Amino acid sequence: GAVVSQHPSWVICKSGTSVKIECRSLDFQATTMFWYRQFPKQSLMLMATSNEGSKATYEQGVEKDKFLINHASLTLSTLTVTSAHPEDSSFYICSARARQGRTQYFGPGTRLLVL
């Protein structure tokens, strides 16, 4: 149980385009989903927290207009990187948490490369 999927697993795009990443909880309802970014040889950096049906809460320094998050259902959250630039190249990971749970279950991650 507690499986989280992400799609796509990797994406290459041109600078200036937008990229959408999907995060799905496959066998439980995720009232809260989280989006992280990981740079090489570093720990996970929380970007934002999204609760189903409400606006996402962004961490300090994360541009909400750059990283659009939608959590429209209890099993799906999306992260859209708008007008991507090479500095947005990174490994993006989502996680999901059930209503009464305190454990986050992570997706497999999405590798984004912006040329």
Add this chain to the structure above:
Amino acid sequence: DQQVKQNSPSLSVQEGRISILNCDYTNSMFDYFLWYKKYPAEGPTFLISISSIKDKNEDGRFTVFLNKSAKHLSLHIVPSQPGDSAVYFCAANPSGNTGKLIFGQGTTLQVKP
């Protein structure tokens, strides 16, 4: 300010022996702690957790110990296997159940056959 610290960036252990990974925290508001295992280019995999009302939790080869007075927790893996080689992150969740996790920097464990 690093609220969760894993001071050992790496650890090497012989197969069959015990692996002990350590984690220190500074925030007294943390009341739930988790350990995750991560392979390169993959998301973290949940291993084991512990609530601050306990001082030990065991699941198979994995045991987590919590010393609240020292603000220290450790993960013991016995016996260690080559497949355990990965990066291990400890994480802390503050009371209030916002769900937000604060991660340590990670410790790379290498288990040698």
